[in-house]
Amino acid sequence: MAIEIKTCMRCKKIFQYQGYGRRICTQCVKEEEKQFEEVKEYIRDNEKATIKQIHEDLGVSPRLIEEFIASGRLILSASSPITLTCQMCGDEIKKGKVCDKCNKEIMRDTEAGLKNTPVQSKRPSGPATGGMFSRR
Numbered sequence: 001m002a003i004e005i006k007t008c009m010r011c012k013k014i015f016q017y018q019g020y021g022r023r024i025c026t027q028c029v030k031e032e033e034k035q036f037e038e039v040k041e042y043i044r045d046n047e048k049a050t051i052k053q054i055h056e057d058l059g060v061s062p063r064l065i066e067e068f069i070a071s072g073r074l075i076l077s078a079s080s081p082i083t084l085t086c087q088m089c090g091d092e093i094k095k096g097k098v099c100d101k102c103n104k105e106i107m108r109d110t111e112a113g114l115k116n117t118p119v120q121s122k123r124p125s126g127p128a129t130g131g132m133f134s135r136r
């Protein structure tokens with residue numbers, strides 16, 4: 001496990017980053033967790049709430065709400081007016097980062113990519129001697 005010292009993206013405090021996930025400190029993770037629960041309950045009670053409405057009522061940042069949805073944690077009801085945009089084609093989506101259509105394409109590309117990956121060729125040129133790291 002690689003523990004690094006990073007600056008929290010939210011509160012700018014220094015913390016020990018575990019090497020995975022978002023770069024926020026445990027304090028902020030807890031806070032987001034709390035906010036996530038609030039938002040989840042809020043949209044359960046207010047199916048037609050917009051991100052703006054949630055933001056105004058709960059004080060949760062719109063970007064965070066979008067992130068909850070994009071990460072697939074926050075599931076919107078079919079009647080929810082909230083939409084995200086597909087990062088590939090710009091279509092409206094209700095969860096995730098890309099629409100189903102683009103998702104399929106990505107999957108296909110990934111599969112094709114795996115099959116067609118050329119054998120890692122050795123570096124075409126470079127010093128024959130010396131270590132792997134060149135010191136400046």
Ligand SMILES: [Zn+2]
Pocket residue numbers: 008009010011012013024025026027028
């Ligand atoms: Zn923080």
Ligand SMILES: [Zn+2]
Pocket residue numbers: 086087088089090091098099100101102103
């Ligand atoms: Zn798309």
